Amino acid sequence: MNTAACVPMSHAMPESAPAAADDGALVRRSMSGDIRAFELLYRKHVGRVHGAILRIVGMNHARAEELTQDAFVRAWQKLGGFRFESAFSTWLYRLGVNVALMDLRGGNGEQNVEDEVLELAAGGDVPFCAGERSDLEQAVAKLPPRARAVLVLHDVEGWKHEEIANELGMAIGSSKAQLHRARGLVRKLLGAAA
Amino acid sequence: MSEHDFEWRRGLRDLSGPAQPQRDLWLDIASRIQAEAPPVAAAPRRRRVVAWAMAASVALAALLIGTVQLQQPAAPPQAAAHPKTDPAEAIAAVDRQFKQVRTQDPRLAAASVELDAAADEIRQMLQQQPDAVFLVGLLNRTNERRLKLARMGQASS
Numbered sequence: 001m002n003t004a005a006c007v008p009m010s011h012a013m014p015e016s017a018p019a020a021a022d023d024g025a026l027v028r029r030s031m032s033g034d035i036r037a038f039e040l041l042y043r044k045h046v047g048r049v050h051g052a053i054l055r056i057v058g059m060n061h062a063r064a065e066e067l068t069q070d071a072f073v074r075a076w077q078k079l080g081g082f083r084f085e086s087a088f089s090t091w092l093y094r095l096g097v098n099v100a101l102m103d104l105r106g107g108n109g110e111q112n113v114e115d116e117v118l119e120l121a122a123g124g125d126v127p128f129c130a131g132e133r134s135d136l137e138q139a140v141a142k143l144p145p146r147a148r149a150v151l152v153l154h155d156v157e158g159w160k161h162e163e164i165a166n167e168l169g170m171a172i173g174s175s176k177a178q179l180h181r182a183r184g185l186v187r188k189l190l191g192a193a194a
Numbered sequence: 195m196s197e198h199d200f201e202w203r204r205g206l207r208d209l210s211g212p213a214q215p216q217r218d219l220w221l222d223i224a225s226r227i228q229a230e231a232p233p234v235a236a237a238p239r240r241r242r243v244v245a246w247a248m249a250a251s252v253a254l255a256a257l258l259i260g261t262v263q264l265q266q267p268a269a270p271p272q273a274a275a276h277p278k279t280d281p282a283e284a285i286a287a288v289d290r291q292f293k294q295v296r297t298q299d300p301r302l303a304a305a306s307v308e309l310d311a312a313a314d315e316i317r318q319m320l321q322q323q324p325d326a327v328f329l330v331g332l333l334n335r336t337n338e339r340r341l342k343l344a345r346m347g348q349a350s351s
Contacts, residue, residue: 035228038227042219042220042223043220046214048211048212050215061216068215068219069223072227073226076230133205133209136205140209156206183199187199190198
């Protein structure tokens with residue numbers, strides 16, 4: 001069991017970027033190679049990007065931090081393609097989610113995780129931390145990766161099935177089916193934890 | 195949906211929001227991106243395209259003006275054969291040369307003044323919008339007409 005997952009969300013890293021900093025100006029400076037400006041963008045937005053990635057990878061902090069690094073490095077590489085047509089925060093967030101989903105697509109542990117979940121749901125060890133939020137986080141973390149991604153994107157991040165299907169390269173019907181399956185598994189897991 | 199389901203579904207929505215990493219990732223990110231070239235901004239790339247288009251336009255105009263000037267032995271040596279490095283400056287130089295070969299035929303004078311004014315206006319717009327490729331095309335077409343007018347004036351004199 002990953003004990004780190006029982007630690008409350010760490011907010012120890014302060015948001016050191018000035019709240020009023022203009023993203024547009026920082027993006028333009030970053031585009032011209034100003035790493036200091038890009039650091040300010042990182043400080044300002046890392047929480048949102050890392051939060052989404054952390055939930056998609058099932059509260060695996062080490063993996064989420066690796067992927068968050070990848071997301072910001074990729075953002076730096078792709079900054080030249082940013083057209084200022086959407087908010088930079090939205091562009092960055094979507095890029096971060098995409099990095100996590102690509103990692104998920106590259107993984108091959110779907111069957112193993114599912115077996116583990118089914119075992120737990122059938123009455124195995126109850127690994128949940130005290131407190132509802134942690135229970136939920138742990139239940140979501142125990143889901144098979146694709147089902148978890150759909151549940152997180154739909155029920156937590158508020159995406160539509162069309163968007164999820166598009167990002168995950170699946171049919172809309174599959175996204176709905178995965179969500180139904182994921183909710184059923186969470187219900188079982190929470191029932192086992194109760 | 196049972197009340198229990200409603201509760202945990204609401205709990206799921208509450209899971210959203212930022213979560214800071216447990217360590218500062220910036221140093222690792224900075225070391226990775228410092229090993230790379232600076233990001234290439236789309237706008238400068240477009241500006242480079244415009245600059246090339248302007249340079250090509252200047253070279254073409256200089257060549258065409260040169261052919262007209264060859265037929266005017268009295269014309270002073272021109273810098274047109276040596277376009278400036280800065281496209282905007284080079285276009286201004288070409289514009290001056292266009293005005294030098296302007297026709298003296300009174301029948302064509304009004305059209306010549308009109309085209310010179312149009313070219314001036316386009317150059318000013320290009321200074322304000324250096325990314326606008328369509329303005330380079332417009333300037334080219336205007337210059338073609340100026341050149342045609344110069345040739346007509348030369349033929350009539």
